[in-house]
Amino acid sequence: MTNDDLKDPFGSKQTINIGDKKVNLYRLKKLEEQGITNISRLPYSIRVLLEAVLRNVDGRVITEEDVKNLASWSPKGVLAVDIPFTPSRVLMQDFTGVPAVVDIAAIRSATQRLGGDPSTINPVIPADLVIDHSIQVDYYGTSYARNCNEKYEFHRNQERYELLHWAQNAFDNMRVVPPASGIIHQVNLEYLASVVHLKEKNGELVAYPDTLVGTDSHTTMINGLGVLGWGVGGIEAEAVMLGQPYYMPIPEVVGFKLTGELKEGVSSTDLVLTVVEMLRKHGVVGKFVEFYGPGYKALELTERAVLANMAPEYGATMGFCPVDEVTLAYMTMTGRNEEQVSLVRQYCKEQGLFLEDDAPEPEFTSTLELDISTVTPCLAGPKRPQDRIPVQDMSRAFHQTMKDVFALKSGKAPNGDDEDYSRWLGEGGYSVSEITHPHHTGITKIKCADDVVAVTHGSVVIASITSCTNTSSPALMIGAGILAKKAVEKGLKVKPFVKTSLAPGSRVVTDYLEKAELMPYLDALGFHLVGYGCLTCIGNSGPLNEAVSNKIEEKDLTVAAVLSGNRNFEGRINSQIKANYLASPMLVVAYALAGNVDIDLMNEPIACDPNGQPVYLKDIWPGKEELDEAISKAVTPEMFMEQYSNVYQGTDLWRELEAPKGLLYEWDNDSTYIQEPPFFKDFPLEVDGLADIKGARALVMVADSITTDHISPAGSIPSSYPAGQYLISKGVDEKNFNSYGSRRGNHEVMMRGTFGNVRLKNKLVGSKEGSWTIHQPDNEEMPIYDAAMKYVEEGTPLVVVAGKEYGTGSSRDWAAKGTQLLGIKAVIAESFERIHRSNLVGMGVLPLQFKEGECAECLGLTGKETFDITGIDELKPFGEVTVTARSEDGAEKTFNVDVRLNSEVEVEYYMNGGILHKFLRDKVKGE
Template sequence: MKCADLKDPFGSRQTINIDNKEVTFYSLKKLEEAGIANISKLPYSIRVLLEAVLRNVDGKVITEDDVKNLASWSPDGVLAVDIPFIPSRVIMQDFTGVPAVVDIAAIRSAMERLGGDPSAINPVIPADLVIDHSIQVDYYGTSYARNCNEKYEFHRNTERYELLHWAQNAFDNLKVVPPASGIIHQVNLEYLASVVHMKEKCGELVAYPDTLVGTDSHTTMINGLGVLGWGVGGIEAEAVMLGQPYYMPIPEVVGFKLTGELREGVSSTDLVLTVVQMLRKHGVVGKFVEFYGPGYKALELTERAVLANMAPEYGATMGFCPVDEVTLEYMTMTGRTAEQVDLVRNYCKKQGLFLENDAPEPEFTSTLELDISTVEPSLAGPKRPQDRIPIPEMSRAFHQTMKEVFAAKSGKIACETDADYGRWLSEGGYSVSEITHPHHTGITKIKCADDVVAVTHGSVVIASITSCTNTSSPALMIGAGLLAKKAVEKGLKVKPFVKTSLAPGSRVVTDYLEEAGLMPYLDALGFHLVGYGCLTCIGNSGPLREAVSNEIENKDLTVAAVLSGNRNFEGRINSQVKANYLASPMLVVAYALAGTVDIDLTKEPIACDPNGQPVYLKDIWPGKEELNECIRGAVTPEMFKAQYSNVYNGTELWRELDAPEGLLYDWDADSTYIQEPPFFKDFPLDVDGLADIKGAKALALLGDSITTDHISPAGSIPSSYPAGEYLIAKGVDEKNFNSYGSRRGNHEVMMRGTFGNVRLKNKLAGKEGSWTVYLPEDKEMPIYDAAMKYIDQKIPLVIVAGKEYGTGSSRDWAAKGTQLLGIKAVIAESFERIHRSNLVGMGVLPLQFKSGESAETLGLTGKETYDITGIEALKPFGELTVIAKSDDGGEKTFNVDVRLNSEIEIEYYMNGGILHKFLRDRVKGE
């Protein structure tokens, strides 16, 4: 947005003196004085959002009405309109960041071909990319594990990392945090986030809140610091980077009041698992959650960050924690300058964004309340974060899981009550106790070192201290270290079949664990450092020991993983581990010592010492005062300053990469990971006028709840599918296929993988998978092959679908692949919000059946020829006519709603997408 475009229709521009400097800000209180908003009653999250809209009013993209619409927020209901939000920055991780960098590099290449200045192509909104998703736990339990894992990481990802290394130097407004630095969200919390920016804009110093969108769902963690932000799709993030607003509905806000304090022996992980369960039950999908109350004020900042991190697990857009004195204390502890802390204090108080002790409670759409003192130690699982299990109930809960497993194997309905279980037993079922305990004669023994240990149902085969959720908290990490110390002093050992790992979210964690003298004890139990990254939490747990793996397969065992992560979905952690439990780092160590989840740690000994004496969890659990004293002595601001002073330099492996240099990326035609996408090749500077779609064929006729995983799978690449055949033709062995997710920088793989899910049900085809009928020849073939034949024949394509089209992850390739297959429009009963936006961002027209109508009610078979008329007069929320012509001469005419929601979306569609419009504007100097 250019300086000349900025308006101040509400007279909100004010100045304050900060650090002897005159600083401009956009006063929310001026809106209150004008009678437009009652700021003191608005939720703090809405206030921050309102400031961003107010500050960026230009009369075109953001209007006075946008400000008034948001300022009218009320607990009694919100206007059903979208508002444009321009965050102050964007944050990405490497899985989602690679395709974004590829796109912007391709725009530069196109800019040069068009005779423009490629150096002018840079992110408009500052962006940070943190590489944290690619390292895996291949090595563990040794002092050399981290070093080996990092070398293997670079071996696997050299091409991707060379691209990102080039981008680090080639682009303005893009900073890359190299591998082995930490997890994106913890680095953001400890270093990147400023809470309040003060920057020169249009010749003056301007102060404004730090806000962001990110390409990872747990971007929400930063709300613990009072920074408004959440995860979005890749195309949306790219659009924001290039200066386009993020359009969003005005959110409802659920207030979550916290009272009381955590009891001795209860952690912030236990608290968040309780909150997740409560909010899931309440229903907060698409809403903001905002924490408040005396219990909130008593929480440490890192405890708030734990609450904010798991917003995707409780279903909210984000969970906001307003700025207060605790925020300022954390900023000081993590090495932020005194000047920055003063800026945050002065600005937030002036704007009404600082949560004062005597501040009136905001109004909320609805509220919940939790007395924190009632929270009890818990885990969550075996496959959903909201399924909380108090520790005393753990054994019983696992038995229930086994009942369901056995019932499923026998084709019976899962047993829910003791009576059902008894009846199931009488019908030939096996007693869980007979199967899970070592006295059962059917158990095979595995020799590990000098011990004979049974691996059976419920055995913990993975115990991992991992993920940004918990590793950002010194209380949780030092707590795990103290528990390990006490366990070692008692002579306890981790069971040999347990794969242990320590994967902190930043290097500061190992600094303070070493300063506290706790690393040797974690090492003694096998929790050696395996690397700085997401690792086990995103499924990069690596293989199990061969003997353990074989036993699981041979006996079809239901074994367990216990991790301090935030997600435990089926198949996510490890393909051989069916039961996955989320827990605090302390409990991760405890269950590794116990070696099983089939135990009540409140009553049963966790293990016996070398003399046969029982040791209970209470015997090794660190006390609150002991923990606090250790934190005070071990965690210092100097640690944060030292680690982040050179964070962008990276390790020797990063610095030694043979990365290309220069303004333009040197595309390698032989690469199977990185290719220049075709979006901007043979690129016309002028766009044709809007035209009707004539003679289109349906590539797929789909049902309800088609997810982005159906449209663009992220997992394994079948060798018999077009993407696999492409890689084989390129000389790639099947064992080196990697995944669709890792190859998002190569459109040749990704377009072949579009609609490539092996479980896709296309009603045009006679079998499940990536199949369709090429209608001109009435021949069944892979969807990709049929799409290429249609493109050769210049026949446009449509998708016809049911309700909730595009649910699931906001995957950019679900829209990019759709466009590359020649699909011009998607006609569905309803769309998932982000995927609809992504389709628009790629120039694909989203159309919605009228209420009560569907392909089924209209009698559509998918074999018709479709004309979509009225596009020449396209308007936001308008209406078009579809004429479906059958081969027998019959016609069905019906109207559909246009799901373009604003004039700017009309422009995106006319240009063929957001990135296309951006390039044309830059070439033309607009």
Template sequence: MEGILDNDPFGAKQTLDIGGKKATVYRLKKLEELGIVNLSGLPYSIRVLLEDVLRNIDGEIITAEDVKNLAKWSPESVPASDIPFVPSRVIMQDFTGVPAVVDLAAIRSAMQRLGGDPKKINPVIPADLVIDHSIQVDYYGTSYALHCNEKYEFHRNKERYEVLHWAQKAFDNMRVVPPASGIIHQVNLEYLAPLVHVVRKGSEDVAYPDTLVGTDSHTTMINGLGVLGWGVGGIEAEAVMLGQPYYMPIPEVVGFRLTGELREGVSSTDLVLTMVQMLRKHGVVGKFVEFFGPGYRTLDLADRAILANMAPEYGATMGFCPVDERTLDYMLQTGRSREHVDMVRKYCKEQGLFMKQDSPEPAFSSTLELDMSTVSPCLAGPKRPQDRIAIQEMSKVFHQAMKEAFEAKSRKSPNGDVDYGRWLGDGGYSIAGSPHHTGIVKVKCADDVSVTHGSVVIASITSCTNTSNPSLMMGAGLLAKNAVERGLKVKPFVKTSLAPGSRVITDYLTEAGLMPYMEALGFHVVGYGCLTCIGNSGPLNEAVSKEIEKKDLTVAAVLSGNRNFEGRINSQVKANYLASPMLVVAYALAGTVDIDLSTEPIACDPNGQPVYLKDIWPGKETVDRYTKDFVTPEMFEEEYSSVFKGTSLWRELNAPSGLLYDWDKDSTYIQEPPFFKDFPLEAAPLADIRDARVLVMVGDSITTDHISPAGSIRTSYPAGQYLLSKGVDEKNFNSYGSRRGNHEVMMRGTFGNVRLKNRLTPAKEGAWTVYLPTGEEMYIYSAAMKYVESGIPLVILAGKEYGTGSSRDWAAKGTQLLGVKAVIAESFERIHRSNLVGMGVLPLRFRDGENAENLGLTGTETFDIQGIDNLEPYGELTVVARDAGGKQKQFTVVVMLNSAIEVEYYRNGGILHKFLRDRVKGE
């Protein structure tokens, strides 16, 4: 966006001395002096957004009017207009980054075919890609687990890693953090984020806040550092990388006021799980959440990062933590230079972005308040992060879920067979007014170690959410120490794992002398990456697996992650619970979730004496002392000094080179996607969708894991059959997430979750549908291809919160490749809706109070969607549904396109399609 710096209609541009440096600053206070805004009344997050728009005025795409619109923000009236946001950088992980790199490579190839200059296809906005999502827990509980898992990781992902190695050299303005460095969000928090940039632009140094978008939902973790940023679809991120602004509605901002302090024995994980439940109930989808209050000021930045990380779980666009002295303390603790930190302080104070002790509290659209002293230890599950469970209620809630599942099964079963193994409904469960069912035998302090309902078969300290926090990790190490000293052991059927979010964690646990105790309980380091939280938990012990299958057991996973959706963690584990690292260790020792850890013994010592959780729980004073003594800036400086070099496995890759990627038609990991092949320079005119059939009809809370699973590939499913046909052994299938560079796998895996409940096939779970013209049951992929061959367009019918979960671009790409032209839902998750638009799939919403059920739709009808030729943002279209007898139902749907630019994206068949056409025409 050249020339932006020359546009300064408000006279806000000024050269200032910030921390001993002369730099150009776009002063927000100038807008206040002009009477355009009352800066102190704005939430801090809106102030950062306002600076971005002010600095990037170019008179065409971003205008002075955009600044004025945003400056009008008030709690009473949020301006109903979109603004263009230009992030300072983009961040990706490899699951979502590989498709982005493959798309960029494909655009380069298409650019050359169309007679353009492929060298012009580079990230315009700086991009970082952190490889952290591909390692799997194949080996665990041993000293060699890390080495073997990393070696297996490179064996499985060689082709993927070669394309990323190529991209590191082929593209300007892109950095790649190799495998075995840590989790994307923790590396971002501890190293990549400068908080304030000072960058040479033309003849001047320009200072401005760090802002970003990322191709992972939990990009919001960086909000804990006071950085404005959130997760977007991979398609949107690619467009931003290529210089397109990100268009967004001006958001409401919900203030979350924290008071009091956490009690002894309560962790910041307990705090965030409590907040997730509160904010979900309040309703914050599409909104910013901003933290403030006297309790907020007492929280260390690592605790704030946890609150910010789980913004996707409470539904917000982001959870913003304003900058204060604790922010700067963290920057120094993690090895940033004092000179840089002084510059950040001076800049933020100059711009009104620094929260002082006496700063007035901003005005918010609405406000929630939580006294942190009321928070108690808890978990969340068994399949949604917002379903909080106090530890004293854990056994009761688990039994109730089993009871409801049993009753539902009995109602459906013709012969009344008892089966505790199935879950009820799509959206969680309720325990209101229900007695504590006692149909399952409980093992308290006995020696019985057989697997049964409620057995914990996975206990994993994993994910950026908690491993970023030294206090939580020290707490887990100290609890392990206390447990080992009492002679306790983890039950033999528990698969234990420790996946640090950065290598620094291993350093300080080792320096503190706690690693041997973790390892004594089986919590050896298995890898540096997302692992269990993303579904890379690896296979269970074979004997345990067979026992689960034989008895159809509902077993449990307890993990320190942020996601526990159905089918995500492990296909054999139906009950998944989020918890602090300390509670992960505790439940591994107990071996069951069918226990009240507040009153029942966690286990018995070798002398038969009961040991309670309170006996081994480390005190806050001890945790704080260990954290202060053993977490040092030198550790961060040392580990990050060579972060881009990678291990010898990375350095020894035989990666291709050159401007264009050399596509290998025999690769099962990387294929040139079909999106830009036979590409017309002119988009076809918009037209109505006629005679469409329903491919999938689903209920509420369908996640992107349901639509595009990231985990294991079943041999019997279409993706597995494809890989077998290519000569790939089942043991080398890897995961869907690792094969996102190959559209042939991903389109076959679309709607391939084993827990998907398609209402067209109510008797079957999984990737099944009915090919409606003949009434045949078949795989969704197979039916879609028959529809495509017949020229029949497809639609999806859905309930509330369609597409919730990870920002997974293949959930939209796969949908488009299956021939789906529109999705009609009661509501959409923000990122998935954007991704659908980005791939030319029309998102439509039922009118308030209407849904497929009360409209009498069965999913077997033929659909016409009328009025598309006159498409407008938030306009209305008419849908006519005809049943087999010719009877018609007519209803109105709302067009979920947010702006005129989104209409243009849809008209062109997607964001990248529009970008390529514009680039070729601009040659």
């Protein structure tokens, strides 16, 4: 068998004419002709994945057997094997991208120390890094807000930006989109994604689908354009960049059939929050979701992108939207040239990847159906994106939140009344029974003659139009502008305690808002442009007004944020805000005008006009005809072409940076932003055998739904916490702490902030919230970092004990890196979120899962035990090990747990201490 036969064992490589070019492709139909699969009945997402495996067969890493395994996909069940996926590119943002660049720079340094050639360490797979996560809402409500925020951004992040400037020149195959360009996923949707690549390889033109993995969980937004891709851990993305396939189990595919059309007054945000709720209930973790049906065909592409963006919120690996004429129309609208659009059309039709009107429906593992005409306006919150609340039920829902808050404060079970709640009702809150009373209008709640409304429970203190999810949609953004225009014309004003902001996902958005003559009205309500980037949605909301902040602290108020984002986890948006609600941009403006979430906007007036007349939401809501007319006049392909023509140049602030040069990065020991990580220092080329974990202690013991926001350092850095104390010891003023995310290139900060969320509930310290634990056996309460370092000094290994959905949320590599640096050897949980489990493996931390029906509480574990984990020397994928928990009185509980190493490759990663560790050893050894 020749080498060519090994690389194309199915004879699938064929030459066709596309335009005036001879182009090679790897035809999927060849597999059908050979009786291996029925392409027309496979989900479209599986077809794209199959093409990537078929095209990259080399007989060694990717084999003929891998193709057959995936091609055998069936709705009746899939093979329990992993397949190697080689995406065509990697996408990063700066929070996750900086540590990736730091790691690759560190691998270069280690390669030189080990006698290798550091110049060989480059991304093998093309990588784009979009700097969008570092800007913060320090200034708002003024015309100069954006300019000041960008200057402050560069002041805070100069060292990080100098590193990225260096990487742009030092590494081959890497592009950097500078700050102030837009949000990573919107830039990807509008510009970076090609849908189909046409590249020269070995002197031949080859066409193949655009596929990717990204270091941000919302990479899935690009599925709306028919591009296969999802978020992975930063560690896994680094390995892919360096040429290693991404190993994944063959996924089940859930078909989501859409019928009907959205009613007037209902937005794509309302649709996606409904879909999130449905899919969470159905259970799609680790699965693909694929949309289809007549309702799908009727959706605009930006509406599809909203659906795809929130795949992490409904728990799926991705939410795929097959290519069709809507896809091509969007490509044309966003300025892609006709040659590229024609390439996509012809290639996808040749490969059976184009959703034709008469195409048979694919087979799916399971299906759901939604008539989207039944969707109603809604929000989600107060702390999970899957908790949908119809707008008319918001007041009722908030009262339930208050009952839970007061019950928890009093030590009672949630959902019960208590004295605090009753007192609140007597001081201005009103009961649920009043809401449903036929004579209750709510007008008495509005102080028409008083411009200064006191901050109280339910007050909206942040209202932000932000996040890639919604700002990519002209309908949503222009809709918010029209609503603002009508509100201003009615004489309405935003309440003075509301921090308002507008953070579009790309510069095109402000172009079409200005052309539609809507920006002045948004400005009039305080929704001035604060910058282009991921701001409030990721916690970069900046400080609240001092008087508002003081009032919240003084009265211990449960205040609210309303944002057009995709995440609202505890402590994420702002540490002082306990109730966070996701909503469409239009509703963000509406709640800013109302000033409180304790209101039924469908039936109660938002506010009164200057003459005391009530104004209702229906009075200012944009009609479909006026919205369509504004979009058609304001949004043009030329806008996209102009804004993206010089996207890599950046602003003057970027171009004026004095970045270092050279093959190796010059590490500065005094830097508080960038430090060489310890992972590859004193690096042995040979690994020791696996050993059991003996005498471990629980550092953290937590309940269900612990997110990476709880684990990975995120948001502001408290001065009283170990990370803040470290920065103070380095001479950094508290005002210059910046955020944890901006300091991800410094392991000294990040390990001190791991499990540092102010809302973390570690069962070892009872009801106390924050980064606290009990050091055993002396029973001393101390910060988690301090306890971990004390255990390290004592030579005591550590474990985490957790409930269901451990590690849900953003794909933060530092949730795993910090875990490893604290000395944690294993995490024992009831279930894991997909990306975080992979990241733990990637850092050499063993993920273990309780047997079905078992949990820490069921087994009577208190967290004060010592833990022996045995059987590690015989690890195998999906195997078992034994845990013996020994309590203080010597009593033992022994139970088996499942090993969540899902492939032989993952076992190898674990044995080597992680993915990058294995890569470096193989590279230096020449393997």
